Amino acid sequence: MIQPLRGLTGLFALVLVTACSAAPARVAAPAPAQQVEEVEEPSAEPSTADGIFTVAQAERGHELFRTVCSECHDQEDWTEVGFRNRWEDQSVFQLWYYINDRMPYDDPWSLSRQQVTDVLTYILQLNDLPAGASELATDDDSIDDYWIVWRTK
Numbered sequence: 001m002i003q004p005l006r007g008l009t010g011l012f013a014l015v016l017v018t019a020c021s022a023a024p025a026r027v028a029a030p031a032p033a034q035q036v037e038e039v040e041e042p043s044a045e046p047s048t049a050d051g052i053f054t055v056a057q058a059e060r061g062h063e064l065f066r067t068v069c070s071e072c073h074d075q076e077d078w079t080e081v082g083f084r085n086r087w088e089d090q091s092v093f094q095l096w097y098y099i100n101d102r103m104p105y106d107d108p109w110s111l112s113r114q115q116v117t118d119v120l121t122y123i124l125q126l127n128d129l130p131a132g133a134s135e136l137a138t139d140d141d142s143i144d145d146y147w148i149v150w151r152t153k
């Protein structure tokens, strides 16, 4: 009973000693200065930050959320960090087809193109992305035009 405990304590002490002795070495040898400058250019690609839907359209999406999606989803499902990371830098097209092909989970393919598009814009609005002057159109070419970025400009 005692043996494994002793072994563990010894290991712990060893880790401590290693950590302590490593510290000064790190101070003595600073990393060489990075010469590569990374300037972050604002993306030229049209994206969800550009006001690609209207308030009225997102409101229709909200209504669909209330009647269909809220059976299984909270709004937080679409604003939490895991969701945002999963979809960041994907195209709107991919999220659109995810919803179109798989949702509602218990009845896929039951939504019209208009409904899929509307509820997608509701998800954008939930994430504080700006509305604009015209609706997001429902044809493939239009939804394929944009990248998903969650930061506003």
Ligand code: HEC
Residues within 6 Å of the ligand: 064, 065, 068, 069, 070, 071, 072, 073, 077, 082, 083, 086, 098, 099, 103, 104, 105, 106, 111, 119, 120
């Ligand atoms: C009967 C339950 C149910 C309904 C209704 C439903 N969903 Fe889902 N939804 C799920 C489940 C379960 C998952 C996870 C699926 C998986 O991981 O394969 C999911 C996943 C998603 C995702 C991906 C989330 C992520 O984290 O990447 C989106 C977007 C989504 N649903 C949108 C919708 C929309 C929009 C509606 C309404 C039109 C809807 N869902 C209705 C059960 C449902």
